Amino acid sequence: MQLPLEDVKVLDLTHALAGPFCSTMLADFGAQVIKLEPPGAGDLARGWGIPIAGGETSYFVGLHRNKRDIVVDLKRPEGKEIFFRLAERCDVVLENFRVDALKRLGLDYEAARRRNKGIIYCSISGFGQDGPYRDRAALDLILQAESGMISVTGEPGTSGTRAGVSIADLAAGMNAAYGVMLALRVKEKTGEGQYVDISMLEGQLALLGTAFCNYFANGAVPRPMGTAYPVVVPYQTFHTKTKDLAIAIAGEKLWRIFCRAIGRPELTDDPRYRTTTDRMKNRDALIPVLQEVFLSRGYEEWEKLLLENDVPVGAINDIGQVVEHPQVKARGALVAFDHPTAGRVRSVGSPVRLSGTPARMRAPAPLLGQHTHEVLREVLGMGRDEVAALEKAGIVSGAKR
Numbered sequence: 001m002q003l004p005l006e007d008v009k010v011l012d013l014t015h016a017l018a019g020p021f022c023s024t025m026l027a028d029f030g031a032q033v034i035k036l037e038p039p040g041a042g043d044l045a046r047g048w049g050i051p052i053a054g055g056e057t058s059y060f061v062g063l064h065r066n067k068r069d070i071v072v073d074l075k076r077p078e079g080k081e082i083f084f085r086l087a088e089r090c091d092v093v094l095e096n097f098r099v100d101a102l103k104r105l106g107l108d109y110e111a112a113r114r115r116n117k118g119i120i121y122c123s124i125s126g127f128g129q130d131g132p133y134r135d136r137a138a139l140d141l142i143l144q145a146e147s148g149m150i151s152v153t154g155e156p157g158t159s160g161t162r163a164g165v166s167i168a169d170l171a172a173g174m175n176a177a178y179g180v181m182l183a184l185r186v187k188e189k190t191g192e193g194q195y196v197d198i199s200m201l202e203g204q205l206a207l208l209g210t211a212f213c214n215y216f217a218n219g220a221v222p223r224p225m226g227t228a229y230p231v232v233v234p235y236q237t238f239h240t241k242t243k244d245l246a247i248a249i250a251g252e253k254l255w256r257i258f259c260r261a262i263g264r265p266e267l268t269d270d271p272r273y274r275t276t277t278d279r280m281k282n283r284d285a286l287i288p289v290l291q292e293v294f295l296s297r298g299y300e301e302w303e304k305l306l307l308e309n310d311v312p313v314g315a316i317n318d319i320g321q322v323v324e325h326p327q328v329k330a331r332g333a334l335v336a337f338d339h340p341t342a343g344r345v346r347s348v349g350s351p352v353r354l355s356g357t358p359a360r361m362r363a364p365a366p367l368l369g370q371h372t373h374e375v376l377r378e379v380l381g382m383g384r385d386e387v388a389a390l391e392k393a394g395i396v397s398g399a400k401r
Contacts, residue, residue, distance in 0.1 A: 003030025004357050008184065009090040011036060011083075012067065013074075015043040017140070017166055018124045018200065019096035020063050021173030026092075026180065027066035028350040028359035034086065034375055035067045035366065039397055042071065042368040054341025061339055061365045062347040069366035070375050071397040074105060078395045085380050087112045087119055091187070092180055096124040099134045109195045119193040120183040124176050128199035138200060143168035147204030152211055154224040161224070171203035228287075233279035237316060238291055242298035248312040252276070261309040262293050339364040370399040 008031045012023040020035075020043075027033040037043050049059025073079040084107075087093055093112055095102055102108050109121040123129060126138020127146075136142075144150050144162055154161035179196040187193055205212070211222045214230060227246065228236040237246045249258050252275060259267045267273050267289070272282040279286055294302065299315065306313040315321075322328055335349040342364075350359035376382045376396065390396045 002357065003360060004354070006030035006032075008032065008092065010034065010092040010094060011086050011090045013093065013095040013097070013102075014124065015096065016045050017063070017169040018172040019094050019176070020045070021170055022122075022124070022176040022180070023067065023094055024063060024065060025173065025177040025350070025352075028361075029352075029354075029357070030360070031092075033067040034090070034371075034379070035064065035069045036074075036083070036086075037069060037071050037368060039071055039073050039394065046368065052342050052345070054339070054343070056339065056342040056365075061342050061345050064365035065337065065347070066360075066362050067366055068363075068371035068375055069369060069399075070372040071369035072372075073395050074107060076395050078390060078393070080105065080107060082376070082380070082390075082396070083107055084112070084115045086375075088116045089379055090116075091118070091184065091193075092120045092122065094122050094124070094176070094180075098137065099123075099125050099129055113193065117193065118187055118191055120180060120187065120196060121193070122176050122180050122183075122196035122198065124172050124198045124200070126200050128201065129197045133201075140166040140168045140200070143200040143204055147201055148208055148211070149204050152208070152222045152224060155226045156224055158224055167207070168200045168204050171207055172198055172200040175203050175206075228283075231280065232276060233283050233286065234290055236287075238294040240294050240297060240299045240302055242300065244316040245294070245299050245302055246314045246316065247306070250276075250312075254311065255279075257309055258306075258311050261305055261311055262290075264289075264293060335361050337361055337364045340367065367399040369397050372396050372398045 005026055008026065010023055010026055010031050010033045012019065012033050012035045014020050014023060015037075023031075023033045023035070035043075041047065043060070045063070046057065046060045049057035049062075052058055052061065072082050074083055100108075109119075109123075112119050112121055125134070126143055127133035127136060141162055144167065147168070149167065150160040150162055152160065153163055176196065176198045179198055183194050183196055210231070214220070214222060222230065226236065232248070232250050235248050235250065237244045247258075249255050255273075255276075256268045259265050267286075271278070273279050273286055303313055303315070317325065323334065328334060333349055333351075334346055336344060336346045339345045345364065349361070352359060372391075373387050376387050376390070377384070387396070391398065
């Protein structure tokens with residue numbers, strides 16, 4: 001069955017994480033992604049992660065499946081012309097350079113639009129294409145800091161900590177994929193492309209939406225709360241005799257069931273804890289009581305007891321344990337594929353499940369320049385001699401195995 005995006009062509013100039021995550025989301029559902037890298041080392045992320053066989057890294061190989069790769073020098077006039085010829089044949093251009101970097105090269109949206117009125121040109125940046133911070137360099141850590149994400153993450157009494165994954169990059173990538181899909185929908189109706197401006201900053205603000213709502217309601221600045229949640233109590237992790245557990249008690253019915261299940265039904269009649277609002281106000285008194293209860297048994301006993309009462313409970317798993325998790329295995333959430341130099345590689349599959357047209361693992365991450373000759377000949381109709389001349393002049397390069 002045809003994949004949903006099989007007829008969509010994407011010219012991907014992105015590097016690092018935010019942009020590549022977006023193009024992988026599109027590629028998993030059939031988009032024909034041409035990853036364009038600069039001569040030399042290519043995408044800086046090729047040097048990130050754990051070194052594996054064939055000179056590859058875990059980071060790059062795990063991120064770039066289902067793409068073709070070409071190497072083109074966009075600083076040379078001939079390289080720029082290759083960009084425009086590809087843009088004429090593509091639906092989408094993705095880029096995450098510093099603001100105006102491509103404009104200085106003459107490769108910005110307006111230039112691409114003159115060659116293809118229907119082009120959808122998506123730019124991902126740290127702070128957006130305008131405003132006083134537009135020219136600032138920005139990687140994930142900087143945006144987690146500036147957006148307020150770090151200020152609400154971590155243990156109480158601290159100044160906050162970075163989230164354990166590059167959440168600013170990943171959210172920007174997802175928002176870019178969403179923006180591209182919306183623009184493609186408009187193009188279906190009108191034939192017109194448009195410019196998509198995605199900022200990592202606003203992606204973090206969206207994730208922090210409820211924190212802002214709480215601040216607007218009472219003016220109190222949110223602070224780190226560890227695993228706790230500001231508007232639901234108890235909703236956090238606790239120690240047991242063996243390992244920690246997480247519980248989420250949302251609502252009064254579940255609170256009553258929970259109290260009976262842990263052998264403390266009297267807590268439901270305590271005026272300090274009757275409602276969620278009461279428990280929020282008296283969190284500091286309630287949590288030590290519950291912690292003492294949970295220390296009376298091991299995790300496995302508590303999990304069985306709470307599940308029998310349909311109380312949400314979970315283990316604090318590390319990555320190794322998640323790999324062996326029965327639900328992860330049952331869902332086939334982790335994928336494996338053969339890479340031409342790295343051998344057998346495992347990665348995380350697409351989180352989106354479509355019953356009729358599911359994501360497909362069609363190809364592993366490409367080698368640097370692996371498809372340069374193929375794309376120039378098949379997409380642009382160049383002859384072998386023309387491609388050879390461009391390669392000899394250093395305008396393009398193919399994979400060196």
